[in-house]
Amino acid sequence: MNFVFKYEDSQNFEKLWNQYLTSYNVDFQYSLTSIEYYLAYCNNLYKDKSFILEVDNHCVGICFLPIESTKDGFSISIANGYIMAPLAKSLKYEQIIFDCIDKICDDLNIVIVKFKVSIFENLNFNRLRLYRFLDTTNTTCILDLNNSQEDLWMNLRKRYKSLINSLTKNGEYSIVCSNESTLNELHKYYVTFHKIHMKNAGKSLKSNLIYTKQLNLAQQNLATIIAVNFQNHPIIINYFFHDTTNVVYASNAYDTHESFKNLPLNHYLLWHSTLYFKQRGFKKFGFGQPCSLNSINGFMDYADEKELSISHFKRGMGTQMISHMQGIKFLKKEPLLQLIDQFKSEVTNGL
Known part of the structure; x- marks a missing residue:
């Protein structure tokens, strides 16, 4: 088992990423061309820590992981918005990918992670909850x-x-x-x-x-x-x-x-x-x-x-x-408290 990071080996990363896309039924928003489009919105990109999980020369999971600077610290997001959640061949590999994300968050002192699930996954359960994300599902x-x-x-x-x-x-x-x-x-x-x-x-x-x-x-x-x-x-x-x-x-x-x-x-x-x-x-x-x-x-x-x-x-x-299933992981309490205050304000002014 091996992690291949884009910034370390972009050629192998792209080959294996595309291998995953052709092997599984994946939302077009995971195409590398689409990802380059989304990255164009990121004016404060600190690092792109995107990676794939490789087992026996086969890609079994992919993770788009842009890290941007915000007023609250480093955030896994684009323009403070949600990004496509990691995909994996099985729940076992998905857990390994989220464990890797947690380690990256610890190493870089990330304060918040924002993921969304493709509307074409047809899930009955927000899988992000399995990894301690606060469910912020909305509608489309x-x-x-x-x-x-x-x-x-x-x-x-x-x-x-x-x-x-x-x-x-x-x-x-x-x-x-x-x-x-x-x-x-x-x-x-x-x-x-x-x-x-x-x-x-x-x-x-x-x-x-x-x-x-x-x-x-x-x-x-x-x-x-x-x-x-x-x-x-x-x-x-x-x-x-x-x-x-x-x-x-x-x-x-x-x-x-x-x-x-x-x-x-x-x-x-x-x-x-x-x-x-x-x-x-x-x-x-x-x-x-x-x-x-x-x-x-x-x-x-x-x-x-x-x-x-x-x-x-x-x-x-x-x-x-x-x-439309989404989730946020708060790794510091301050951003969460700010959003709670915003919710209080919306309720006070809107009801």
């Missing part, structure tokens, strides 16, 4: 693309059907999907729209590296861009991340011109995206975050009015609410 919504097109249409919120039809019947609107000839142009429109959106929202602009990594996903068939054209020009663009079985609605950007403001563009786009992925044999379609039912849903699970409105929209697309 998903479409079962095994359903017939008729059933998918029937499950839409009633008024959404007329909204979608209003654009479908208007010849000035059309759907365009990325391929070799359209990918680069659609990506450029997406970046332009997204930067304007971030600026108007008063948010810090993403680094160009993030957009480049996003394009890399599409170039490697791990993402698709789908847009609504008005008179043959894109006015709203969505990025979808996927493998060949499951897909997730990842991000959205649009033309902020006043004439497009109140049109049901995303209703129209997501319906035709549903048909696009269904026709290509995809099984599950995740609608991502936010997807909340209440302003206060649980510890560290809060939603403002805008997020509740987005969540309402997603449920109207015929989706089913499911649990």
Whole structure:
């Protein structure tokens, strides 16, 4: 048995990591290209301690382990958010991997670890609880693309059907999907729209590296861009991340011109995206975050009015609410106490 760390032997690490991906049914978010995309969000990366567990020249477990500097100390997370939890061939190897993580935490004085489980694992129990993680499971919504097109249409919120039809019947609107000839142009429109959106929202602009990594996903068939054209020009663009079985609605950007403001563009786009992925044999379609039912849903699970409105929209697309299992391990009490105080504040102000 042997641990192979990325920073010590990147070539062997990548070979064995990819061996694991091809040997088991693994969420596309564990692909090394996807991981490079997520790392682009990490502005305060201290070390990447990702590793694999090797037994008899075979990879039996993988662990993505970025360590970043935060105001509270070192954290296993990205931009203070959750990262994909380790995977292993068996519970025995999973325990060995989590023991290794605990040792790394002790050696580097880590204060907090944030993991999430893939929504495509179909678990009935949050496996992170086995390793002393506080369960912070929240909700998301998903479409079962095994359903017939008729059933998918029937499950839409009633008024959404007329909204979608209003654009479908208007010849000035059309759907365009990325391929070799359209990918680069659609990506450029997406970046332009997204930067304007971030600026108007008063948010810090993403680094160009993030957009480049996003394009890399599409170039490697791990993402698709789908847009609504008005008179043959894109006015709203969505990025979808996927493998060949499951897909997730990842991000959205649009033309902020006043004439497009109140049109049901995303209703129209997501319906035709549903048909696009269904026709290509995809099984599950995740609608991502936010997807909340209440302003206060649980510890560290809060939603403002805008997020509740987005969540309402997603449920109207015929989706089913499911649990998205997550967990936090607190290795110092101060971050936990801060979050408890935040929870008290949310409850005081929200109830």
